[in-house]
Amino acid sequence: MTEQSKFTLPEADRRRFLQGSAAAIAGLVIGFHWAPRGKAAAAAVTDGSIKPLGETMNAFIRISPDNTVTVLSKHLEMGQGTYTGLATIVAEELDADWSQIRTEGAPANAALYANSAFGTIQGTGGSTAIANSFEQLRRAGATARAMLVAAAAAEWKVPPGEITVSKGVVSHAASNRQATFGELAQAAARQMPPTDVTLKDPSEFTLIGKNVPRLDARPKSNGTAQFTLDVKQPGQLTAVLQRPPLFGAKVKRFDATKARAVPGVTHVVQIDNGVAVVAKNFWAASKGREALEIEWDDSAAEKRSTDEILAEYRTLAKTPGKPARKQGDVDAAFAKAAKVVEATYDFPYLAHAPMEPLDCVVRLTADGVEIWAGDQFQTVDQANAARILGIKPEQVKINTLFAGGSFGRRATVQSDYIVEGVQIAKAINGEAPVKLVWTREDDIRGGRYRPMYHHSLAAALDANGMIIGWRHRIVGQSIMAGTPLEPVMVKDGIDHTSVEGAANLPYDIPNMSVELHSTQAGVPVLWWRAVGSTHTAFATEVFLDEIAQATGQDPLTLRRRMLNRHPRHLGALDLAAEKAGWGKPLPAGRSRGIAVHESFNTYVAEVAEVSLQPDGSWRVEKVVAAVDCGIAINPNIITAQVEGGIGYGLTPVLYNGITLNKGAVEQSNFHDYEVLRIDRMPEVEVHIVPSNAAPTGIGEPGVPPLAPAVANALMAATRQKFRSLPLPSKITSA
Template sequence: MNKIIGNTGFNASRRGFLVGSLAGGLSLGFNLPLTAKQAETPEINAWVVVKPDNTCVVRIARTEMGQGTLTGLAQLVAEELECDWKKVATEQIMPGQNLARKRVWGEMGTGGSRGIRTSHDYVRRGGAAARMMLMQAAADQWKAPVAELTVKEGVISHAASRRSTTYGKVAAAAAKLAAPDPKTITLKDPKSWTIAGKPLKRLDTAAKLDGSKIYAIDVKLPGMLIAAIKDSPVFGGKVQSFDDSKLAGRPGFKKVVRVKDTAVAVVADTYYHAKTYLAELPIVWDEGENAATSSATIAALLKEGLESAGPDNGGRKEGDALKAIAESAKRVDAVYSTPFLAHATMEPMNCTARVTADRAEAWVPTQNAESSLASLSEAAGVPLPQCEVFRTDPGGGFGRRGGGQDYVRQAAEIAKQFPGTPVKLIWTREEDQAHDFFRPISMMKGSAGLDANGNVTGLHFRISGQSINAFSNPGNIVGSKDERQLQGLWKEPGDAQLGYTVPHLLTEYMMRNTHVPVGAWRGVNTNQNAIYVECFMEEVAKASGKDSVVFRRELMKNHPKHLAVLNAAAEKGDWGKPLPAGVHRGIAQFMGYGSYSAAVAEVSVSPAGKVRVHRMVLALDCGIAVNPQQIAAQVEGSVAYGLTATLYGECVVEKGRMVNLNFDTYEIMRLAEMPKVETVIVNSGGFWGGVGEPTICVVAPAVLNAVFAATGKPVRSLPLKNNKLA
């Protein structure tokens, strides 16, 4: 069992570093400070430590939150290291360590499906450099030319002298060698991979099966207190007053803390006490200027954006789409809308902080540990080099635990009131649903023109809605242009390119910001935009009289990768083949996060209007596939996440606040509604696309297009539960 101890940070247990006894699996442990570790086992380089027993410890800088990045990164390093996969263990890098070593491990942020695609090169180089040093150490020992040595699974051999040794035996000598000149490092061709590219088992499963895995919410520290918090229910509101007179003397009660201007926290001996007392605490709020805002007023704002004379906040103008559509033989017009959505990670926001005048530490479930560190330093008022964040694998991330780090700031503010005493802040589910960085709300007005033969003459997409950049990264808005909200409609290839070419195209973004905090939400903004583009294109296909796939293919000739994925999904999804009575198909394709996705859904709609998704076939081209089994798991997961949003997902605003505060009103799809998912990995090679997010965007439009096929009526507003289909 992992044991949390005092000042040394995390877990003194050796368990995390040893090869597990189960199915060759390993358990990912917490970390010892590298200084302590260096004394016993020197590192070969920043990425690799080889122990005398031949265990190869691969250092991981990115967050593992379920998406399998930890295993994939270890595969990439091990591939170049040429070590024995059964003896690979992993170790997490902490952001203070990264800072102290001038960010030798690079960026730690894990979002935008970047965990592997933006670090594959340097982690593989790290593995390769370590291999070269280990082989050089053996060559030096044997006084043989290194070129005559071979290595397989961590065993180095010299055929001429019939000698062999292991990585473990030469590790100490290798650690003293200079790193090889980067120009001398040649990475393997993925076609020759034996570890990477293979459907290997995850390294981190065992501890998730017996309760032994420690999430941040499970952290125990000596003398620790627990806090529960309530932030102003109305975004932008403030605490006016609270009355804690009745809490004094209650069992375990310690203190009520005002957190900045906006929140109140109750600190006690247990979470049960803290949240119970918080619920009893009378708080008077100054609700501020947003208390009258509602979903209806926000919808009116977005509609105004759809009709506004401008100016726009980004888009493409190719030809004269408005004229082409006006002069067309037939036109199609439709307005679509998607709501705010919460992430609803299973592990609620939490953070444990310990702050003194000259040291701040925090235990955080984070997707961006460096951002956590910066937030801790700022809120605690302690310089960065005197701070450390002990990151734990989050119980779900989906974009919630990236840049914002609101819960870290709050925990540090509270812990400052108890110098030297660790305080764990845990949010209730209600707080988690009330204070997310929500998927931005938007609407889309689409218009298309068709000629007499059913060919598209012009397309116009106008999206009106909230901007993530305006809320969290205004510096990313160039002039007034914010292309991020048009993800998936871009002209530029490589990341989120529109897969259609039409004679005249107009895309526009009309920024309409609300008072609701918004942020990244697994697959944002391709999720909303794929619904807009792919459901609208389905309406245009119907108007053209053409088959959905034939119609799309005609417009995708300039986009062979998009097209290949569409075709792969159509083929595996039996497009055009007979279906049981009452079952209908829908198809969609889109690009996001550097990868190409397509889906075919088989759906029935009951006489009462109940939608049932029976089967989904998804095709994904992420270029180089690092672990096909993990890719399939991500595709399956994206279906569940995407279907929940399609069927049920909606955060309604009333009186300036969120009202769907727990799973009774923010419904999540259960196992019974999970369709059979089939994954086609289109392994085209040659590029590194994302995996965690890309396929989610095609789930909703494929299902909605199947519902359209079933009912004859397009669904234009999400979620489905608000649409009467009977």
């Protein structure tokens, strides 16, 4: 990207662009009408105040007479910093001043706000927000800038080429005239968008690559940031739902007499997923739920324990699966191997456990339904809500608010919590807006976990310890099977999300076979921050260290020798190793482990430094990460995401996952589904590989290398094998 990129907008696209603007205006006018009525309206505005309706420059940019520029984010802000990142891209090409930038969630409208990585669906996930928006928002910013310039040129009767724009001020030096964006907004909005715009050369960037401050830092430090839990519509009621004790069980009959007797309870209604208690406040709803008497039909329920399911997986792994990758002659490689190394790895079900449990507010309206949520999958949620109500998807208005974390949980193909909310609102005949609140117990026991997996690996080595053959079998549930996304995401029986990170292993190995057994279990599963790479990175990177140890090779050297065709893996690996002082002596009781993994086109290497006490207890003291995510839009946010990814990834290393006893989930809250707390958080150092490549995501890629790096450090210290997560809390000598 050394030359200036130039975009030409064909006539059809110009028309669409204009129509898009019109549609956006319509959406915003509606938004404006509801805005002043409830505090919730402010939720979409990052600084907590309601903005006057400004001039819409295009689907992504609104400029107000008060000179604020509002960037409409088509992506959910769930902590990953996307509001700030997306706004930075717009502000860069617009030549706005950062202090005038605001962000709010875009309306649900796939025609305008589809995630191009998802085709025609508006949604957030797969670390795609920046990647799929970069060129689109640069063009939106440059287009709006050109319209401001054209408006100034017309008013001042000067050639547009003589006009400059800097920090939100449009100037004509020769006539000594200048105007703010706010002053020009009205005239600019009436300009035809230009047929082509010139985008900046990266060397001209003044905001991209600099640490512009997060737009949501202050409201998230004084309690004013608005989440779904904080929405209060006039007359609103609160609902909690009693879901079945086993996955797949249904309500046989229930008695609501005692629940209805609880003061404050207004309705008890049955919906697909259970029995909902609706009340004037959360506490009454919650007490009403405790008083429910429900008899369940568990004839179709999953009744196995996780131990039994895992035993089946282990048996299955002894047989060939469906090919996810096949190259060379694997059988021949094993036949002539000087040495064979084998290992199996187990991974439990994991709950996402975002701090804000699932929640939504649903209000049936004269012309459809209005929903407030930290919505991660707007188009899908519109379709599912519309189906229940027998209306068109465009009659489902979604107000996307800040989400109190998600890690994948709020994007489900079934729209589980949205559907529940809509069904409850429908069941009470729309008498009042309803806020559905999941408790933590509902969340931990509610399913949609990272699937449990079993991996079986074997490597054929030659006399020099080089890997000449590789066989990798993965056994576990498919996230996509049985969903409407199956035709797209499952090809020839291979769910990409089950094998990502394994089927595309970067190492130079001439003969490879990666196979998959997709299993059936009644436990609902879902993508969990970094999806397939949460287990494939561990299995492959720990196995490599087992090979290194079996052949007396340095783990870094072994990897480097096999990455000749993957310079970005190598670049991240080398940078992490250098910054961590790989190979340099450590104090007694300390050891290092390394891992590198690409996910979502971002390359991350991490070196974990672990301390081991004489009693076998251990802790992760420090993690040094190196990341290549192309152009770094905001290095400070990238650093924060990698810090957070390391912390998120450390939880399943230290603490148990979800287990089932005869089908019943054994965990319920943070006391028995423990998560990382501050005392176990390591020191983290993040280094960014300089790059001019197109920017890629950073929400997830920090997670996968952490667990294998920690296990490898413990392996280096103890020469023991670590083949399942969580790792043992104390390491006893072999």
